Amino acid sequence: MRIDKLLAHAGYGTRNDVKKLLKSGVVTLNGQIIKSAKQQVDENKDLIKVDQEEVVFTQNVYYMLNKPQGYVSATTDLLHPVVTDLIDDVHELFPVGRLDIDTEGLLLLTNDGQFAHHLTSPRHHIDKIYEAIIDQEIDDSDINAFKEGIELEDFTCQSADLKVIDADKNLVQVTIQEGKYHQVKRMFQSRGKEVLYLRRIQIGPLKLDSNLASGEYRLLTSTEINGLSK
Ligand code: URA
Numbered sequence: 001m002r003i004d005k006l007l008a009h010a011g012y013g014t015r016n017d018v019k020k021l022l023k024s025g026v027v028t029l030n031g032q033i034i035k036s037a038k039q040q041v042d043e044n045k046d047l048i049k050v051d052q053e054e055v056v057f058t059q060n061v062y063y064m065l066n067k068p069q070g071y072v073s074a075t076t077d078l079l080h081p082v083v084t085d086l087i088d089d090v091h092e093l094f095p096v097g098r099l100d101i102d103t104e105g106l107l108l109l110t111n112d113g114q115f116a117h118h119l120t121s122p123r124h125h126i127d128k129i130y131e132a133i134i135d136q137e138i139d140d141s142d143i144n145a146f147k148e149g150i151e152l153e154d155f156t157c158q159s160a161d162l163k164v165i166d167a168d169k170n171l172v173q174v175t176i177q178e179g180k181y182h183q184v185k186r187m188f189q190s191r192g193k194e195v196l197y198l199r200r201i202q203i204g205p206l207k208l209d210s211n212l213a214s215g216e217y218r219l220l221t222s223t224e225i226n227g228l229s230k
Contacts, residue, residue: 001090003029004037006048009090010055026051043090060112061091062220066212067107073098083107087217096120097128097179105130105199106208108220108228119203119228122158122178126228129202130184134170135194138162142191146174150187155180157187173201204228 007018007027019037021027027034028049029041041048048055065086067073072080073095080101084093087109096108096116110116119126146162161175174184185195201208205227212218220228 001041001043002037003027003034003039003041003048005090006041006043007050007055009061011059012050012055021050060115061089061093061110062112062115062225063087063089063093063109063217064206064209064212064220064224065107065109065217066208066214067099067104068214069102069104072101073107083109086215098181099200100182100185100198103198103200104214105201106203106206107200108203108206109217115225115229120179125177126204127175127177127202128179128200130174130176131165131199131201132172132174132184132188132195133197134172134188135196136192137167137170138164138172138193142193145191146187150190152180152183152186152190157183160187 004015004018004022007021008015012018012021015037022035022037025033025035029039030047065083067083070081071083071086074082075084075092075094076082083095087093091111093109093111094116096110097120099105099107108116108119118124143162146160149159150157157180158177160177161173163173165171165173174187176183176187180186184198188195206220206224209218
């Protein structure tokens with residue numbers, strides 16, 4: 001990896017800030033002053049110092065991605081591209097929970113296992129809000145069944161909130177606190193209905209940033225990270 005990229009990811013500012021830092025002669029690689037931003041380094045082997053202080057490269061990072069369709073929520077896959085391909089970062093990122101290959105929207109990626117566990121454990125009751133287009137009209141009996149807890153073959157879902165957003169388009173909003181395999185699709189299937197389109201728009205207090213086009217991502221702010229960690 002290039003040294004400017006490593007320093008930027010380790011918290012030494014933007015690539016431009018890092019370039020200036022390098023030019024000033026305070027960065028050393030295994031004891032040698034390095035001024036070129038293009039210098040290749042191995043973060044696992046090389047000793048990099050800024051102003052005599054070792055660069056520690058283990059900090060946690062947190063991204064919000066507007067996941068496009070066609071990507072698998074995994075770090076490797078034999079057949080399809082994976083969500084970690086979309087993020088230019090040197091940390092060992094993984095997705096927080098999963099969205100199906102054809103589901104779009106808010107997906108978090110991090111290298112912080114505890115944070116991921118906190119958000120995905122159903123015991124923590126963190127809302128995950130989805131927008132869905134259904135193949136048929138939704139009626140009060142569907143809304144009540146979601147509220148009572150849909151029974152699937154392998155488990156009974158916790159109470160879920162189902163709201164009709166646009167009846168003409170069969171556009172609904174569903175709030176669940178679990179994240180079982182194909183959960184939202186299976187909940188509708190149990191009512192004899194099919195999800196034609198699915199997008200996650202919110203996790204806990206965090207809404208999908210409307211400035212992110214499909215496939216775009218950004219770092220979470222510390223306020224956002226704290227809000228999700230509570
Ligand atoms: N429920 C589903 O069915 N699919 C997803 O991707 C997320 C929730």
